[in-house]
Amino acid sequence: MTDLKAHLHHYLRAQRSALRLKLDGLSEREARLPRTPTGTNILGLYKHCGTCELGYFSDTFGRPSDLLMPWESAGASEEDNTDMFAVESESMAEVIAWTEACFAHADATIEALPLDSPGTVAWWPADRREVTLGQIIVHMALDEARHAGHADILREQIDGHVGLRSEGNNLPEWDEGQWAAYVDRLTRIAEDHA
Numbered sequence: 001m002t003d004l005k006a007h008l009h010h011y012l013r014a015q016r017s018a019l020r021l022k023l024d025g026l027s028e029r030e031a032r033l034p035r036t037p038t039g040t041n042i043l044g045l046y047k048h049c050g051t052c053e054l055g056y057f058s059d060t061f062g063r064p065s066d067l068l069m070p071w072e073s074a075g076a077s078e079e080d081n082t083d084m085f086a087v088e089s090e091s092m093a094e095v096i097a098w099t100e101a102c103f104a105h106a107d108a109t110i111e112a113l114p115l116d117s118p119g120t121v122a123w124w125p126a127d128r129r130e131v132t133l134g135q136i137i138v139h140m141a142l143d144e145a146r147h148a149g150h151a152d153i154l155r156e157q158i159d160g161h162v163g164l165r166s167e168g169n170n171l172p173e174w175d176e177g178q179w180a181a182y183v184d185r186l187t188r189i190a191e192d193h194a
Helices: 004-021 028-032 042-057 092-112 133-159 176-192
Strands: 118-120 130-132
Touching (some): 004 042, 004 133, 042 092, 092 133, 130 133
Antiparallel strands (some): 118 130
């Protein structure tokens, strides 16, 4: 059997990669532009995942980092929601580099500790805040999979780029006509059930 820690770490890294792929080829504007009524944007999703990994894989396991959380910057607060978007003074390249530094810190924690290493998530309710490294790897992989799905839908709305478009892609390779016919069929089925 594959080493469980290596296996879990692989899945976490795969979710990071899927999310990062959604930024490829986007302009600063397209990466930052809010796509939902709550402001969700692809670059912000990537920054948020870095923020979460920095939080969960640093102080939780007694492994502080010298990286600042977005709300620790001068003039910012946690209520500003700055972990969900690139602020005016941040370039896309800076956000990507910072997020990847957060991931590197998380990787170092994962590599240094066994899966059953205890940690404390200070911001969770008291009855659930005692965790293990294994729990947090699974928690983060699932959370990042959710955000990669969000980013996939947002990117499809921008330019039609969907899925991983690499080994393991499970989307049919249809042309525009086939996709249009498929969407028409789904629309008819939904209308028939109205």
